[in-house]
Amino acid sequence: MLKKLDPLLHSELRLAIMSLLISVEKAGFTYLKEQTEATAGNLSVQVTKLEDAGYIFVKKGFKGKIPQTICNITKKGIEAFEKYVEELKDYLKL
């Protein structure tokens, strides 16, 4: 039987964010925006959702005088991502 997929990860943009954070471990808002080609508004909303879920950790600071938002994936986020991948494999016949 196919398992219910984590709806928080089964979203193109949120999955892309998580995928990037799995690789780089830490990334700025602007980097994520460039890589995903999302609008700032959409990215802001989805980052907040991932943060609320405890999948990522967001730290706000400054790079010189310019505000900077840094995102890190959490242990919980890594586990959720890995679980999602395993569940999705059944759908994809992998």
Place this chain on the structure above:
Amino acid sequence: MLKKLDPLLHSELRLAIMSLLISVEKAGFTYLKEQTEATAGNLSVQVTKLEDAGYIFVKKGFKGKIPQTICNITKKGIEAFEKYVEELKDYLKL
């Protein structure tokens, strides 16, 4: 760069339908309903969307006196599914 995923396949229920049809080649509405555990209404809507896209072919007939809807995956559907799997692999780091 991560590719844009086919929105028609990036839906849990539609993906489940396609996944089942890839395996069995042909399936009745009731079989799909049992396997996916979807409500009939939701299933009906999603089947129609896949049909409209040309990803599946729907044949309506009768099993005795009882109406029966049979779904088959099309060549286009198989190709779209395979493309989706390849694109998604980048997200999943597979």
Place this chain on the structure above:
DNA sequence: TAAATTTGGTTTATATTATAAACTACTTTA
């Protein structure tokens, strides 16, 4: 140095999508 533009976002409104509830048409069973 004042106005315009850019950077780095958030908030809010709207469009899209998913889902469930209500309904239809027919059949079987009590």
Place this chain on the structure above:
DNA sequence: TAAAGTAGTTTATAATATAAACCAAATTTA
């Protein structure tokens, strides 16, 4: 023949994604 079951569709609503509008501060330009 009334009630319940089968096999769905249509329609209304809830959830989600996305974009547009907005904000504050910094930087560039005239």
